[in-house]
Amino acid sequence: MSELRQNRATKRWVIVAGERARRPDDFKVAEPTKPLPIHDPLCPFCPGNESKTPAEVLALRDPSSSANGPGWQLRVVPNKFPALRPVGDLERREEHDFFRKMDGLGVHEVIIESPRHNESIGTMTYRKVEQIMLIYRDRYIQLGTDPRFQLVTIFRNQGQRAGTSLAHPHSQLIATPIVPSRTRHMLEEAMRHYDDWGSCVFCDMIREELAAKKRIVLETADFVVFEPFASRVPFETWILPKKHNASFGNISAGETRKCARALRRVLGSMHRLLGDFDYNYHISTAPFKDANESYYHWHISILPRLTTQAGFELGSGIYITVAFPEDTARYLARSVKEGGRGR
């Protein structure tokens, strides 16, 4: 039997298609026939090819090494083909008083996570993932000081189905001079919930998920990881801080490390269960000016790309998912528990 379910934070409905439902162990992806090498001389992100990227904005490197040369552990560089650039002005113009546009003003950076070509978040050391997430935080805070930007979206595309052709481990961020429409919708719904109930809808969701105990993947002292009641895709997974906090930019270095450990632990288990699967994740956060609001709550959403979004999703906005999150969350939680807390 199918169900229509509503996500109380986004107010979006999904269809859990009972007739098509697959078992959690049906989603495993075939391992690649040829594993990636640790170094690829043709990869623009591999050590020795630093000249193939724009000059680094920031790098973690050996004290004896030089900028834009080998000897680094992590590099942040502007995207060579940026969607937005930090030039132009903020004015919104209209052609015919109708077609509204503005300069493509913003920042688009790549976080090259590791010198090793064949690593991935789920297989890196815990310390390495902490390092990456601390860099996310540094860049987020730094870009927040530029009054031209409203919000920074940090995201990761893993694999071709997730929209990347570069296998080398990397994340990206884009600072925009506008509040993105998806964020605006979520803020509006969260504000409405706050007006109705006097509480943050995400805080309520955490409390209800912990009480229901049906979709929890991992609970630590500071973070909770679950598959949302109205998951859009199989194994969709959210990571939320237990403590109310609207903005990713507000968290401490210690919290950042703990979040990184939860992310590493969950993605490691997903790889054990799903093989070499493709996914996106992104950090949802309030715009800079709303960083201390009572109604929003930053979080990470992991969206595995195990199925393909088709015409109905594009036309209606309603996702059809072929797995019950109760089933996939139980399956994933068992693996997370078996995997232990990591080094």
Place this chain on the structure above:
Amino acid sequence: MSELRQNRATKRWVIVAGERARRPDDFKVAEPTKPLPIHDPLCPFCPGNESKTPAEVLALRDPSSSANGPGWQLRVVPNKFPALRPVGDLERREEHDFFRKMDGLGVHEVIIESPRHNESIGTMTYRKVEQIMLIYRDRYIQLGTDPRFQLVTIFRNQGQRAGTSLAHPHSQLIATPIVPSRTRHMLEEAMRHYDDWGSCVFCDMIREELAAKKRIVLETADFVVFEPFASRVPFETWILPKKHNASFGNISAGETRKCARALRRVLGSMHRLLGDFDYNYHISTAPFKDANESYYHWHISILPRLTTQAGFELGSGIYITVAFPEDTARYLARSVKEGGRGR
């Protein structure tokens, strides 16, 4: 130089990435190494395999043939693995007063467009596409008489990248007991525009696109086809009736035929330019109860799947497109003109 552009109807921003921009003729897809056969004995939609689908709801067939046997030109059947079924009730329930859900009540049908396995909308005869669209209209009107349904979404998935594994030409429809979130957002924005300007935002868009003459693909006496100013993907194309009309269910048989001819003409040109490309299209329409509103305007959106939606799009709702619609529209319009008006 990149631009941020806003679609005035949806209020969603897109980024046209100037640095990554490709030329219109860069999007051509390789032809399949092995063309499809006209008949595939293993295909559940091919003649002779009628027993592999649920019993037909409606069929256009030779008078001498029997239901659920060969001798048909078009069949409408329930989806064998439906997302929704016409059973259950409309009550919305909550677990823990928080997790909102309802029965998966609705209708999910497949329109098997042709007995020929290897046809596609862009290569069928004009008469055939008229027949298909008249069936869309019949089913839309029929399902609108069921008070349990708010809206019917008609859509087509062409090719694997568009989310279908069945090559046989078919469309689908889903009747939902809720107004989908994407439709609700569009209705709200259109209503706000109406309150501000006293006019339908889509009527305004048609007038402004015709005046701008930059993105028009085809103009006929009754329909206008253009690539939106804030196109989300390369070659995104909208077909709108010139006459204001909120609901697809309101159009006459004559208008339906004219719309089908415009659709066939444009998709035929897209195939000439883009090869065996994958795409989705869907019909956006007002909910049944709002069928005569002044602020909404039904239309068809064609979304080619030439690029892949990645983490930034999922996280922000902002699409990054790598083509200027002015360029792709001009390229497409030339081919549409050369292709002529069809038989």
